[in-house]
Amino acid sequence: MTQLASTAREITVGELAGRSGVAPSALRFYEREGLIRSRRTSGNQRRYSRDTLRRVAFIRTSQRLGIPLATIRDVLGLLPEDRTPTREDWARISECWRSDLDERIRTLQRLRDHLTDCIGCGCLSLDRCSLSNPDDALADHGPGPRRLLEE
Amino acid sequence: MTQLASTAREITVGELAGRSGVAPSALRFYEREGLIRSRRTSGNQRRYSRDTLRRVAFIRTSQRLGIPLATIRDVLGLLPEDRTPTREDWARISECWRSDLDERIRTLQRLRDHLTDCIGCGCLSLDRCSLSNPDDALADHGPGPRRLLEE
DNA sequence: CTGATAGTTAAACTAAGGTTGAGGTCAAGC
């Protein structure tokens, strides 16, 4: 194990990768995209402050929630720039995902329940049940699958 | 309105697009990817049987559930090739999404609840709470955010 | 028959979220 940098308070890209489980290429990509920052050594190598680890954890967790990187970047911008973020700072920005997440859970549940409803007839949303509507009379109501899309 | 093709039992790509709300380019793409099929006229134009409308509805509904096209194609392969699928056929393949969907709802709920748990300390899954674990001692346990990923 | 509308193809392009490779540099251990 070389380049431990463990006496210093900073970590290398390889260490950050090992600790976070995120490939170095992805970490460089995040930096290009403005999600994380690094100091450079005299030899142009990246050095990360330790709180970057938490930042990367926040990014990955947010991605697991289905949030696009651009949105994550914007929300990370709400953290204070002048000091190491506190627990309260992280708690505050975590709240940003709350309503989005609740909304998506509700949508999936609704879709699942409609799927259940329709399994009996196999209509799957396009024609409002072939039983009562044998030859897609719903075509008049405009394009798109109806039923599940509306409301 | 030209090319109604309504005397025939087949529909053109434009009609299918209008009825399904899916762009002709997407329908051709689905055909290249093996999700739908068409007959060709003597002039090389596509003609779809009417049940393609239901097939497309199934595709779009499945996509709304977050299923990738390749998976949808595989499941559509379970339909009978020799006859027009019945309601029972559609019901049967719809069941394929059931467990997947339930699973994803559970995962999102779990993530949401852990997010809630962690908002108090802002730890967000990487270090098992900075309160009891101030300097990421979890790094020994291998790469990747722990907590939310495990079990 | 003509003109408008609708259809055909292949290939290029998009966007997100990265990975891979070439060619070259840095830093640590012996």
Place this chain on the structure above:
DNA sequence: GCTTGACCTCAACCTTAGTTTAACTATCAG
């Protein structure tokens, strides 16, 4: 002081789910 592994950049490539464009052909109403 050299070797080796970790690092650097830049550009090209990957996947998914399509859209767009160019150049051309088919079909239909009148």
